[in-house]
Amino acid sequence: MATTIMSDPNPTREALDERASTDPGGRYLDTIHSWIVTVDHKKIGIMYICYALVFLLIAGMQAMVIRIQLAIPHNTFVSPFTYNRVFTMHGTTMVFLVGMPILFGFGNYLLPLMLGVRDMAFPRLNAFSFWISAFAGAFLYFSFIGGAGLAGTGTAPDVGWFAYAPLTEKAFSPGHTVDYWALALILNGIGSIGTAVNLFTTVFCMRCKGMTLLRIPLLGWIYATTAFLVLVAIGPLTAAQIMLLIDRYLGGHFFDTQMGGSAILWAHFFWIFGHPEVYILVLPAFGFANEIIPVFSRKAIFGYPAMVAATAGVAFISSGVWAHHMFTMGMTSFGNTFFTLSTMLVSIPTGIKVFNWIATMWGGKIRLTVPMLFSIAFLFQWLTAGLTGIMLSVSAWNWQLHNSYFVVAHFHYVLVGAILFMVFAAFYYWYPKMTGRMLNERLGKWHFWTMVVGFHLTFDFMHIPGLLGMPRQIYTYEPNRGWTGWNEIVTLGTFVQAIAIGIFVYNLVHSYFQGEVAGPDPWDAWTLEWSTQSPPPEYNFAVDPIVASRRPLWDLKHPEDPDSAFE
Amino acid sequence: MSTAALLHIDNDPIWQLPSRGRVGMACVILAESAVFTIFVVAYIYYIGRDVNGPKPQDVLKPPIFGTICLLSSSFFIWLAERAIERGRMQAFRFYWAVTTMLGALFLADTGVEWRKLLTQDHLTISTNLFGTTFYSLVGLHASHVIVGLLLLSVTLVAALTNKLTPAHSERVQVLALYWHFVDAVWVVVFTVVYLVSAR
Numbered sequence: 001m002a003t004t005i006m007s008d009p010n011p012t013r014e015a016l017d018e019r020a021s022t023d024p025g026g027r028y029l030d031t032i033h034s035w036i037v038t039v040d041h042k043k044i045g046i047m048y049i050c051y052a053l054v055f056l057l058i059a060g061m062q063a064m065v066i067r068i069q070l071a072i073p074h075n076t077f078v079s080p081f082t083y084n085r086v087f088t089m090h091g092t093t094m095v096f097l098v099g100m101p102i103l104f105g106f107g108n109y110l111l112p113l114m115l116g117v118r119d120m121a122f123p124r125l126n127a128f129s130f131w132i133s134a135f136a137g138a139f140l141y142f143s144f145i146g147g148a149g150l151a152g153t154g155t156a157p158d159v160g161w162f163a164y165a166p167l168t169e170k171a172f173s174p175g176h177t178v179d180y181w182a183l184a185l186i187l188n189g190i191g192s193i194g195t196a197v198n199l200f201t202t203v204f205c206m207r208c209k210g211m212t213l214l215r216i217p218l219l220g221w222i223y224a225t226t227a228f229l230v231l232v233a234i235g236p237l238t239a240a241q242i243m244l245l246i247d248r249y250l251g252g253h254f255f256d257t258q259m260g261g262s263a264i265l266w267a268h269f270f271w272i273f274g275h276p277e278v279y280i281l282v283l284p285a286f287g288f289a290n291e292i293i294p295v296f297s298r299k300a301i302f303g304y305p306a307m308v309a310a311t312a313g314v315a316f317i318s319s320g321v322w323a324h325h326m327f328t329m330g331m332t333s334f335g336n337t338f339f340t341l342s343t344m345l346v347s348i349p350t351g352i353k354v355f356n357w358i359a360t361m362w363g364g365k366i367r368l369t370v371p372m373l374f375s376i377a378f379l380f381q382w383l384t385a386g387l388t389g390i391m392l393s394v395s396a397w398n399w400q401l402h403n404s405y406f407v408v409a410h411f412h413y414v415l416v417g418a419i420l421f422m423v424f425a426a427f428y429y430w431y432p433k434m435t436g437r438m439l440n441e442r443l444g445k446w447h448f449w450t451m452v453v454g455f456h457l458t459f460d461f462m463h464i465p466g467l468l469g470m471p472r473q474i475y476t477y478e479p480n481r482g483w484t485g486w487n488e489i490v491t492l493g494t495f496v497q498a499i500a501i502g503i504f505v506y507n508l509v510h511s512y513f514q515g516e517v518a519g520p521d522p523w524d525a526w527t528l529e530w531s532t533q534s535p536p537p538e539y540n541f542a543v544d545p546i547v548a549s550r551r552p553l554w555d556l557k558h559p560e561d562p563d564s565a566f567e
Numbered sequence: 568m569s570t571a572a573l574l575h576i577d578n579d580p581i582w583q584l585p586s587r588g589r590v591g592m593a594c595v596i597l598a599e600s601a602v603f604t605i606f607v608v609a610y611i612y613y614i615g616r617d618v619n620g621p622k623p624q625d626v627l628k629p630p631i632f633g634t635i636c637l638l639s640s641s642f643f644i645w646l647a648e649r650a651i652e653r654g655r656m657q658a659f660r661f662y663w664a665v666t667t668m669l670g671a672l673f674l675a676d677t678g679v680e681w682r683k684l685l686t687q688d689h690l691t692i693s694t695n696l697f698g699t700t701f702y703s704l705v706g707l708h709a710s711h712v713i714v715g716l717l718l719l720s721v722t723l724v725a726a727l728t729n730k731l732t733p734a735h736s737e738r739v740q741v742l743a744l745y746w747h748f749v750d751a752v753w754v755v756v757f758t759v760v761y762l763v764s765a766r
Contacts, residue, residue, distance in 0.1 A: 121587045121590075121591065122587070122591060193595075193598045196594065196598070197591050197594040197595060197598075198591075200590070200594050201587050201590045201591045201594065204584070204585055204590055205584045205585050205586065205587040205590050206584070206587070207584060209582045210582075227594070228597075231594055231597045231598040231601065232597065232598075232601050233601070234598065234601075235598050235599070235600070235601025235602040235604075235605065236601055236602070236604070236605045238602055239601075239602045239605035239606055240605065242703070242707075243606075243609065243703065246692065246699065246703055247699075250692050250693060251692065251693030252692055252693060252699035252703070253693070253695065253696050253699045254609060254699055254700070259618060259695065259696060260613070260616045260617055260618050260695075260696050261613075261696060261699075262612070262613075265609065265612060269605055269609075272605075
């Protein structure tokens, strides 16, 4: 019995029931059943992605509500209570139910294909991780109907996505709203850790013959590093949530300031998780750029070993910068200096990456397809986000702008300008592999340019009210602050972005039925996923591939000049 | 040029990858270590910050017996690992049973200690910061011991009913890795709780 759990090399072979295909009702049920019981990494990957897309739309609508409320002073579009719930759920959803699942989805789908194997290291653990995360998402949103707080005021959590103590203690947040938040994140964390174990183990223990560590596509290194960060960072969040629940249910005093507990300790624990989390989200975006930019520049990636080292450097340094979120809470001057310097250090490995991407494009035959357009925009926007990051890392500057809209603009520049843009690039690049059909290029260009205009309208101009002193998480503001015009532009930008997302969703659905048939290798790419059919069969590769270089398909297409001759 | 690539493959040594079980368990241990670290940090941070008693130095006595049991169980599980690797199933069953028993004795010792703390010293999880941090840190470790004991017992039953064979040696070693981790954590918890805070 136990032998089947770990050592079965080909875990997924679904037997299709031929009889069912005559009865449409039965066929649909069978299809649903096959997705629910699947342990195939491709199906789980797609489920992760769809799950994240649904929550992307929900949290996007919450962002619209926030922006409509803030468009003009003294607005009463929603009540203050609703507003608090909306921005809390927007942040929590985007980080935990959109960002991580969509990246796990791509990782799940792509890694075994890129490494030339038939599934992840632990297929059942994979399914378990997805379903427990899915349950966590449903559980969090159930709080809208189940989480009664103060009479009539609290349903969904309303304590901000970082849920600072002691606001979350029983005395200040009665009812169950905070419990839904904490329990949902614990469950989601179990799923994330399971997936991280799987991703890490897959990269190191599941490689086709000849795929040595320095021949893994860079995306593999990226996901191994991300998985490592998940393992290191999610634990502290889980521990802090357990402490919070002990406080709320067993009368503990971890964050109870009246009994000597410390609210600042919560902030430390949360940001020990929270800052690596940023890199958990952004590293896969880097990974997509590592795969997409070379293919559309028609050159091998520049500085592969430097990229691997820079990735590890980002992971290492980002684990020691968390208190730059806490400069205004009062630290010693040593603490201020340390966290300022460590934060600035992150710009060295990320700078190496940016230079390597530019060097990859330099002298290449650049093809301006939609994935490449998104990647180029990513380069500019990531650079800008990094520059405001350096500004904010200086503790003296941070004291002026902490918790202002400048900070909000900075991290949305990372999350939207870098991560979301690269996720879009990844969609345009790998959608043909996943569905067998190309996404419409013309709609894609509309999507891209609308998104660029909307993004810059929103987040460029959001810096200015921040500099003028507008704090984050406020319900409304006075008309005489000079913030009104800027906020109107920002809100206008979100509507433009909404149109862009609308085009994208239409493109996803439209191209699924009407798109051009892709064939196995529409981009003339070089990594192993393009050597099998689109979409790949359940077993991925009919014959286990053998590789001799970092670009096995280049070797196959150019036997006169293979990469392997130069290794 | 193309032959160079093929030659390269032919000359490769046998394609061997690290064991999935060991790497996976190492990942789990890393994640668990992060959880424990946070609880240990909280415990250390709150030493001496109580606004009311009892204090650790008044009520805590180092659980020497339980500690000896738990730490020596690591030795016996190592003997069991060696035995199954060499196919000596009789010895394996014996050492594995001893390991399980020692783990259970540790848990019983913790139970006795908690009973004394609760009934004689009136220290509960909500009494003060010491109670909160003590019960959650030691409890977190004890819950890991319980999980370990469940896994050990299942393996023991499989071994006694001859379902376990030397072919399962690697899995047994992966499980033993977890048990070693639980022991190593106890060294940290013991030092912090009974040696540092109860000084």
